[in-house]
Amino acid sequence: MSGNIYIGIAYLSIRKGGLGRGAIIGLDGVPHGLVEDLAHRGVMPNFRELLDEGVLKPMRSSIPAVSAVSWSSMMTGANPGVHGVYGYTEFLPGTYVVAYHSSRWLRAPPLWRRDPSRRYVIINLPATYPAGEVNGVLISGFVAPDLERAVYPRELLGELRELNYKVDVDYVRASSSPLLLFKELAETLKTRVEVCRRLVERLKWDVLIFVVTGTDRLEHFLWDAYRDEGHEWHGEFLEYFRHVDEAIGEVVNLLGEDDALMIISDHGMEHLEVDVNLNRLLEDWGYLKLENEPKRSYNAIRHGTKAFALDPSRIYLNRVGHYPRGSVEKGDEERLLGELTELLQDLRWRGRRVIRRVYRREELYHGDAVDKAPDLVLVPEEGFNLRAGLFREEAFEEGELSGKHTEWDALLYVRGVERDALPESPSIEDVLPLFQRLMEGEPS
Amino acid sequence: MKLHNAHKTCWNCPAAILKGNVDFRACGQSLEAIRRRIEREGLLIECARLPDLGHFEPTITFEECPEWRPTKYGYLLENMRVMILGIDGYLGWTLALKLGALGCEVSGVDCFLRRKMVRELGTDSVVPIYPMEERLKAAKEVLDIDIKFREINILDREKLGQFMREVQPEAIVHYGEIPSAPYSMIDCNHAIQVQYNNVIGTLGLLFLMKEICPESSLIKLGTLGEYGAPLTGRPLFEGLFPADAVLRWRGREWSLGGELTPRDPVSFYHVSKVQDTFNIYEACKYWWLRSYDVMQGVIYGVHTDEVAADPRLRTRLDVDEWFGTVVNRFVAQAILGMPLTVYGEGEQIRGFIALEDAMECMVRLISSPPEPGQYDVVNQVSGLHKVSELAETVARVAAEFGYDVKIQRVENPRVEADYHPFEVVSTKLPNELGFTPKVPLEVEIRRMFELLTQPHIVERIRKVAHLIRPRTWWSGEKKVVETLEVYRPGTRRRRGFKPRLITDRERFPVSKVEEVERAVEAIGGGEGGDGNKG
Structure with missing residues (x-):
């Protein structure tokens, strides 16, 4: 991306002579604005201190703004058209069977493969399962x-099990009660930090990547508790971010003063007002035809289906030759994309525009993996949560969660640089080259 | 026309790894909650056979999956790993060969308890059976089937667990029980032996499955006798009440749909089977195991293509009062010129099935695993008959072979109704599993006469002839039953109730069955299970 060229002389002069070690702290789903706000409100004092030592900027996320795509872009420095990850789900080739993300999908090398001479401690990095071989540790x-x-x-493994290490909070428990959610969040974070401390103290390392994902979970469940000071869980929400700030402090304390430090998030978050079920819309408009029974996922797609949606906002043409009941011939593609774009752009809910922008695949993606890309990718207006919504009865439903991802306000913090050392409008694809330069301490 | 299990998906497949992906066993979510989650949010599984697919929704149908190959009995997992407990027995050995011929990787355990028990009682299989070592050798030589055998008592959970870990079975057929009502009624020791072996053996197996192979399906042999023969004549449903069954009492109504139907076992052996039913039902509920509880009718016969392929491959056949089932006993008696002994009035009605048909049912059940957590029951019968009518049929066939046979009524040593209505529902096998009985009663009886009239077998029958007439009374007495009446076949007036077998076969008429068979041929499926889906 063009952002790379902004990595300027000012930064490099500070980093000159660095030890070549560096850390990335990831705060999944934390918007730039929230950190800035909580740092200044005294909820995140460690971050407040860091603000004096470096630069915080909003960062553009991937489109769609989901962790599998954005973390893949951050760790490869590549566009989805190159790394081949467009969402958490894809169909198994030649079927309508939904497969979930696997690290095997990644077509571009991530940081630890690009530079295998360094030793890595990577903890809780999304979209890396199953964990492949690395020079160091990958959880x-x-x-x-x-x-x-x-x-x-x-x-x-034995040590992690002894510590009751969890990859994620237990959704079933968390959704049954906010009390359990906060308990799960606190325990998970505490263990994660403990594992980080042990590994960093015990191992020789060059790169530390430490990601907190509880932030994203909490915001999904209780974003309104952040915005509304009168909310019954407002205090607990802030308390969790206090813990996150303490975790940041602990991790930073494990670093040397000369070690490079970035703090990043993969996407932003905002209030979720209404869920928009794209497959319901496609069915209503006559582009998607489903068997009534059994309601068994996308296998219900019938002949005559022209398009379907996958989470969160991807629309695919049901091409002949690609899918078992493909019904779109090559000659019809352009007309169908035009029709769908128009319908989506005109979509209204209670008089409000729903879709901010309809992207064609070629507008967003470039690279060898573009053939797997969705035909259209949608970016919603504020408050609208786009999702596939197969078999949903209504196109618009009251949001089931409280927060939803945003594309424009992920966060990027770099310690020890001046503001103009960072790109004017950084994108997550800038993270890797930026980090590599930080590590080198010299222009590459 | 699709094969009966074409629509089943990974959700049913034992190769779909749920443990770790669907953590329901720990949190006790309801089946309904899981179903909702699948429909609304999706659910992750991995395929043990195709790990490169990563995590995906369990929605690939058997028809689509390259691991499931068409056979004449439905899609079957290629080289499916099936473990048979009690593989040395009448059914176990027969099924092992049938599955082996279909391309399954068959393993099995047995502790030869049955061979020991008959020896202690002074009897033996009238069809000579070979030591396991020779059986296995013959299976390889004649049918090119490799069977992995281990001598293990299923009560030895450590050894059984080790073997299960080694094999990682995708289906477990549980024939490893003592299968005799009169044996369990000999005395206290025998009742305890039967119940301990059957109930504790099965309970231990359930715990092992939970730990080692929770995705594999358990096909457990129960018996139609679990239901008893209710004098009200209410239908004997397939284990669970159908959705529209209602309990009415004092002007109020409750749905009974999905509840276990009443059991009324008729011996301590049958009680052990009922206890198994409850243990399996609970294990499915607690741990999401999956099981077919097979309420099998009284079995008879000697033939399958595989056991008939070589004398060394023959399965056992018992005709004594403890282990000989009624048709098998009658044929033996006919061959020796003895009157066929009918207990009491002979108007008792029971469900029956020929060995060959029963084996086909078992293959179909193995090929069509229940969903995780599903406890399902099938009534595995092909016909209902009165005991006295069976005697008439055997006598008729015996006449074809030149035997002039009489029938004698003797005192009934059992506690059972002489006259009772009997209505059995058996709709799943014909309608959901594509089964049509292939072996009429007379045909199998003829096969039995053909085999059992061979001189060396007649000699063996003669040696155990004194053990056919019962002496084990449900009262605990030990005395040979007295004769009440001797009559010539066809001379006794028919009395009592008319049995009723409800199959709903109109939903799956014979023409459709033939259509399926043609479809299988068209897609290249066959006994070998090596059909290509293209």
């Missing part, structure tokens, strides 16, 4: 259904 973040395969090397 995958979500989605990681089985801890055993989320850990490299496996020898670490």
